[in-house]
Amino acid sequence: MVEVGAEHGVDVLDCLHGTALSPEMLHGDTVVSGAQELAVAANLVTATGNASGLGLAVGERLSLHSYGIWGFALLTCPTVRSAVEFGLHYLPLTYAVTELRLQVRGGEALLIVDDLGCPTALRSFLVEREIAVTSGILRAILGESPPPMRVELSLPKPSADYEKTVRATVLFDAAHNAIITDAAVLDLPLPQADPLTMAVCERACRTLLCERCSPCVEQSVRAIIAEGVTDANLIAARLHLSARTLRRHLAAEGTSFRRLVDEARHASAVELITLHRLGVEQVALRLGYADAATFIRAFRRWTGTTPGAYARRAS
Incomplete structure (x- = not known):
């Protein structure tokens, strides 16, 4: 559009007016949003009198x-x-x-x-x-x-x-x-x-479509974890991404796969302990921990106390 504008005597800065884009950005790997593209089109149409x-x-x-x-x-x-x-x-x-x-x-x-x-x-x-x-x-x-x-x-x-x-x-x-x-x-x-x-x-197009059109990978990952799936490779496959790309997207959104899994397990553990009053071994089994001791360490990391003490305080 900028090239066609130049052929009609429209300066590049006039084409890019109000878009937060600079001429230098057009020659790099800048991602241009749909709104910016339409703004350039509007500038071009206006400047040329809709030629x-x-x-x-x-x-x-x-x-x-x-x-x-x-x-x-x-x-x-x-x-x-x-x-x-x-x-x-x-x-x-x-x-x-x-x-x-x-x-x-x-x-x-x-x-x-x-x-x-x-x-x-x-x-x-x-x-x-x-x-x-x-x-x-x-x-x-x-x-x-x-x-x-x-x-x-x-x-x-x-x-x-x-x-x-x-x-x-x-x-x-x-x-x-x-x-x-x-x-x-x-x-x-x-x-x-x-x-x-x-x-x-x-396969490549499916991956690109997910990367470009998904408004929030974190939200999608949370929804799948809520179904009980906590394997990164399985979740990545569901989203048509590689595990590495999935982790990169989550990092860009300010979180991590481990943090999302921990948050889901934390919420489930509290519910199982306080509302359903399950024992430590039962909760550990439901949440996929190898043993009760591993779950207790994770719970202490989340809450600063043991599951038993948390349940008594909640009561």
Whole structure:
């Protein structure tokens, strides 16, 4: 977006205004939030007077390789249909702000770009960007001879040359925004299909999806521990993470796996001792300790006293 802004005479600082991003940060490994991205888009649209074809210019710069493992996974899918379904399932790993969905009707396949959830002032820009990106991705995975496609847009006919960018017939003032082709295209085999590579890519995408979209790993870990699971490897597998990545996320959130397990055991021990009045051996067994002595040491660490003394004081 900054590059396209420069081509329209918009200074980089104007594009980044109000985002807490600096030009230097764009050349490192800075993580840019969705809110920051939309702010840059709004700055660009405002500064250019919502120039026709602005989204197309941004979208055509985003090749399949811009999407990392998600883009590589699409190449390895067996058919066009499986690639589209895979792409939609892991859509949060992309730059898409609009919703996308696949429909098959009347012998045609429609990949619909739904802009209803987008900021009103940015809808045309975001639709243009997504149409350009998606048509480019479809051409990339289909190889040198892609089948005919047409694009239908709810936008009024602009001055920009849409057909040159999307390489398809474009109709305006339509009831929806969609890329349309013959339904039989969905069953076409992809030239670079590779089931083993696809399986590896999907595991990586699952991990990324969990890392990027889970609001709080600590909360998820607490919920699983509450089910009685206290093995780090099992919990990491449930969250589609490695044990090392799980511990790294918890550290970033200011806690640790051992602390969460200790807190859960502490709470359970107090309940079992004071409310259910179980003996030390029974509590140790329920909480997974090797013996009563190990549990007593842990309890003293939590409370500064023994289970027996704690129970008497509670009484």
